Amino acid sequence: MNAEIQAYNNKQIIEAKEICDLLATTIDSELTEAESKIWHAHPVWFLNNNPIVGYSKQKAGWRLMFWSGADFKEEKLNVKGKKFKDASIFYTTVEQICTSDLKRWLKSSREIQWDYKNIVKRKGQLVRLN
Numbered sequence: 001m002n003a004e005i006q007a008y009n010n011k012q013i014i015e016a017k018e019i020c021d022l023l024a025t026t027i028d029s030e031l032t033e034a035e036s037k038i039w040h041a042h043p044v045w046f047l048n049n050n051p052i053v054g055y056s057k058q059k060a061g062w063r064l065m066f067w068s069g070a071d072f073k074e075e076k077l078n079v080k081g082k083k084f085k086d087a088s089i090f091y092t093t094v095e096q097i098c099t100s101d102l103k104r105w106l107k108s109s110r111e112i113q114w115d116y117k118n119i120v121k122r123k124g125q126l127v128r129l130n
Contacts, residue, residue, distance in 0.1 A: 041056075050113060053106065063090050072109075
């Protein structure tokens with residue numbers, strides 16, 4: 001696991017650390033070619049400098065967000081972004097995480113991507129990559 005992400009996870013209370021560690025290790029094992037780092041204060045994984053997946057603490061719990069998740073056609077990723085193509089799920093306990101779902105979403109995240117890397121250059125317009 002990326003040292004910055006491990007340090008981020010280690011700062012969480014024990015229940016939250018368990019959620020973060022399970023998410024990070026599963027993402028790392030499935031997206032082996034991805035670069036990971038702390039980006040805008042939370043862990044994010046990138047493929048070819050394009051943000052793919054990340055997690056952050058919010059009022060509703062731990063939000064696992066897929067930047068292109070709205071096109072995955074997954075019922076459980078039911079928190080859709082209003083402006084972009086993101087979709088999320090929230091967790092409050094580690095037991096809520098279904099790793100088979102997570103692995104399927106990570107496979108989709110590799111296959112379905114919108115170009116967030118160049119969104120500023122394109123003045124807010126997204127272009128489908130895969």
